[in-house]
Amino acid sequence: MTIEEIQAHKECQTFDCKSIQIDPKALAVPIVAMANADGGVLAIGVSDKTRRIEGIDGNEERLNELLRAPFDFCNPSVRARCEYLPCTDYEGRENRILLMHIPASVQLHTNQADECFMRVGDKSKKLNFDERMQLLYDKGERYYEDKDVYDATIDDVDMNLVSDYMNVIGYGKSAMEYLRENNDFVTEKDGKQKVSTACILLFGKNPQRFFPRARTRFIRYEGTEEKVGTEMNVVKDVTFEGTILQQVRRTIDYLETQVREHSFLGEDGRFITNRNYSKYAIQEMVVNSCCHRAYNIKGTEIQIKMFDDRIVFETPGDLPGLVRPDNIRHTHFSRNPKIAQFLKAYKYVKEFGEGIDRICNELETKGCAIPSFHIDAFILKATLMAEWTSEKEFDRQNNAQVNDTINVQVNIAKLTDRQRKIYEAIKNDTINVQVNDQVNVQVNDQVNVSNLSILFGVSEKTVRRDLYVLRDMNLIHYVGSDKTGHWEIADKKQ
Structure with missing residues (x-):
């Protein structure tokens, strides 16, 4: 960055200016906030209010304290990278600005007071307990699928489903032994039997008793827009419940009934049938939604919205770890690794991290648009465009x-x-x-x-x-x- 770019750059999610006079403890707040979010750059030696170029030279003692801030006042330490940019300060003297590059981190960071911050827009937002736990889940430091389900007992587990899975993976002991000895599905705490979230979602007799919105809803709209009120254009509204595997199977099967097909006579005299949505793309998008949703977000279900020209998969939860819309094709992070391993055993996941890239490769070969991804509040919206919208x-x-x-x-x-x-x-x-x-x-x-x-x-x-x-x-x-x-x-x- 140049001095001119710094002065013109608005403070945002990934950029902030700070005076050399800032207290090191106060500097730890934006450092932690950026590390917990998308990373960013702190320009030190520039007034954040007036953008006056103050520089850092002549303040060596304070500069040394600020350089230690990522280590002394952040827990765990943030691996910041520093560089110096020559400048002319507001008094016309030769000076320097410190650019502190903060990397996005796979860990959750706090300041010395054990306060957690997240960069949101141009502010460093202090997180409450629930938001902090959500960040822990998103970064994989804790997994919600491992959390004990309140009031759930072994009687809520369908042992036939456990036995079916054991046959798939070749496990030779009893169903109860499998649950006790693998993935902490069933544990003993304080003399009481505890059943994990993953166990209920994968093997529960009625998972929706404990997670009412852990379900998948399909909505078909007439046209290309979602309308409400007197103009409501919903023509189908179907909800799929049960275990994750049951939802995946039922949702994929139903979506297959909504795919349009067109047959024509090929050059070799045989009829060829083309679909307006790839079978693999539909399956992968459904599996991704059920596998990677944030199950701790209990206010909404997965919603699959089908329009005349696209399908939008709306999945509760931000992108986890270091996954971003611009790197989702090649960056893998599993929010629910036990659920992902389970679906892999049933051949719904082939190799971890390859699904989106394979969809893109398939569509690019056909000259079609690849899926797009964006975050709307706490919902990940993935849009799959139709390969064609009419027979004409x-x-x-x-x-x-x-x-x-x-x-x-x-x-x-x-x-x-x-x-x-x-x-x-x-x-x-x-x-x-x-x-x-x-x-x-x-x-x-x-x-x-x-x-x-x-x-x-x-x-x-x-x-x-x-x-x-x-x-x-x-x-x-x-x-x-x-x-x-x-x-x-x-x-x-x-």
Whole structure:
């Protein structure tokens, strides 16, 4: 950041200015708040009220105290990174500003007085007990699924469900032994039997007795907006209860009845059926909602809202750990690891952390929009767009794809044998062709003019001429600079 950017930058979730005169204990508050949230930068030596550039030089004793604040006044310590920015202060003297970079932390941090703060907008909000516990759950320092369920006993557990799970994982002892010896599903405390939240949610005879809103609600709207009052446009409203596995199965099965399909005659004379929502995407989004919701939030259920052009999965709970909307594709954090492990045993979770990325890859291959995620209050909203919204649109998209495919095939048929092999090499990023009576000559990641020239026994000039022919037929195009660029096929979906 430059001095000009600091002066112009508004205080926000991830940025704040502080005077060099701030008390180290007071500085610990924004440090803790940012570490508990998304991280951020503290510009020290700039008045937070007037944005006057005061600098830090000449205040070495106070500066040393502030540098120790992340360690002396934060519990646990915050691993802040410091850098100095040269500046001219308000008196015209050469000076410096301290930029203290606060990383987002997987731990919950407090100040020396054991007060917990969270950065919310441009303020450091002090958390009450319930908010602090929620932050502990979100960061994985505690798991709500391990909490004992008040008034629940072993009689509330369906041993048949436990036995079914034991058969899946190959556990050879009795159902009661499994509950006592694994995952603290059933424990003894003060001579009393305690049953965990995960145990009730996974094996309970009636989980909704203890968690009334631990259920999934499907709402189908007519049109593309959610209307209320006299304009209410709800056409279906179905709720699924039971254990988490029962909810997952029933919800997925019902959503399958709402998916639109379109059949058409393929090029090989066989009928092809396309859906407006991927089966895998629907399953993964349902599983994610049931697996990762914050079950300690008891005021609402999972809501799946279907419109003409999209499905919105609304799941109680903020994104846990260091997961954010912009990194959710590649960052994994399980709010309920025992529940996730259970669903993995039933093949609803393949590999932890791969689900969203796989959905995105599948949709990108089709040229469709990938899911979007955002937080609204304490609800995570994931939006899955329809791949097509009407048969007319589907026909238009499909006809365009078919025409593109036909054009490519026609142009490939016009190529010489060498040009066709060059095209295949670029398409596959591998040379694997019969050249000069040699079969399966392979050169991986080296499909360039020089190698093509050697393998085909022609000059580089000839190879370039062939490449230009492929380019002019819209089969390939050049990507990047003249020195470091490379050739790619024009449509990677071909």
